[in-house]
Amino acid sequence: MPGYDNPMGNSPLEVKVISKRFALPNSASLDVYLQHDGYQALKKALATKPEDVINEVKNSGLRGRGGAGFNTGMKWSFVPKQSAKLKYVVCNADESEPGTCKDRPLMEYDPHQLIEGIIISGYAIQAHQGFIYVRGEYRYLLEIVDRALAEAYARGYLGKNLLGSGFDFDLCTHTGAGAYECGEETALLNSLEGLRGYPRIKPPFPAVLGLYGGPTVINNVETLSNIPHIILNGAGWYAKLGSPKNGGTRLFCLSGHISRPGIYELPMGFPLRRMIEEVGGGVPRGKRLKAVIPGGSSCPVLTAEEIDVAMDYDSVAKIGSMLGSGGVVIMDEDTCMVKVAGRIMRFYAHESCGWCIPCREGTSWLKRLLERFHSGGALPDDPDTALDVAYNILGKTLCPLGDAAAMPTISILQKFRHEFEEHLKLGYCPYEKKAVSVA
């Protein structure tokens, strides 16, 4: 691929589980995969009862890597054993949370690891068909995964009677065509059924009523890539890699003002300060740290004083933010937080599907409110008005996109209120020294 740079970082502090094969030559090929434990977990799973596979995953403490952080085995256990409708497994590869780029290398360098994870999840819930929903922009990954699928079919890892077990499983890719909202699981299902990607009302949850009306498990690429390791090495081994109730490792994407941007595989619960200072090499050019988005643009921002936190779901939630999807965005002292808030809101206003009014109207209002601190015409009441609008989106929409828009805005308005006041007082952005007219 022209101009393409390997996004993987390299740090001695990493614990490589799902990224351990990335550096091997031809790592995406089936032969290389088979030489390095490939499809051994599938063999083991097929010789085990489906409910025991679910229990193993449940006990490993693996939690959804797409952002919600729900226990994966628990999610699988909600699928009814008996169902008149066919069951499905859907892999969510619609990675589009700003700051997050970890599913890319998982599909590029180790597609068979993902495929094996999907087959095992299919066996666990006794589904016989799966889909990998890849965002439209990732065309080159679609081609890589398609090649891997063809290899797996040719060697009997997909299709009828897998490895002589009597279990059948079919798997294919599906391409999206540019829509952040389709990363939300019910919107993804509508999109996969050939409809506009609007979210569905929950309950019923997809585990009961999902794709084509059948019970469906939807998991993120990284979540499913962990499955073969859990089955092969055991739940206890996996759980011990991370912190309590937060099993395993995860891929953290360090971006923004950081000396060594890249994707690093670190144990769950790894301290954020060390992640920034030791793994990423700190803020470049001796600048001071101002703020960090811990898990993609939907998460409330943390100030430089809040980075002494363990990066697992529960610890980050305790300080009022979210571990999210692993996109750690670092901002230095010269960053204009008003501009950051405006840019994040422009994204959500663009991506709101328009189904729920608080989100459709609220994100557009907030975008205009936040951007006029720079474009001119901001009113002294605007910070309060913006907060009021944000609180009127929060918790009032069908899918989490509304919350995802409101939460970062609220956190920036609360933690960096002085920057908004400063813009109003000066009449220009102190970071760009550009005059703007204030009403």
Add this chain to the structure above:
Amino acid sequence: MISQTLSRKFDQIITRYPLKRSAMVPLLLYAQDEVGHVSDEVIAEVARRVDVRPIEVTEVISYYSMLHRQPVGKYNIQVCTNISCMLRGADELFDHCCQKLGIGHKQTTPDGLFSLEEVECLGACCGAPAMQVNYDYYENLTPEKVDALIDELKKKEPRSKI
């Protein structure tokens, strides 16, 4: 209207799904790749193949940002200006592209060679600032790298087009 190769690909894609309609977006995207944009003929062809009315296809198209109803340039330059890229100079890079090509957001050069678009997160945050030219990724960009790339793409074209 579409090539035989694509027609066969369509037949194969439709068999993947229990419901033909599921193939709609993939078919539209692949047709766009070949035709250049989603024309009325593409809509009619896809509707016929997935067994829905053309209006139902039109409804779906407007939801997806990658489906274009109008022709775009041969090289569609999509610059990400979302948070990670913005922090590493994406706004300046986008302005540079505007100047270099003499066009703005969602515009095409008169010779039909280049289109420019400011897009949302491309999933290249650790290689910021980044852009896509059609489906190809270009990362860790500088104005100089963009200039070199655009000049190289121009050179590939027959003289009459420059």
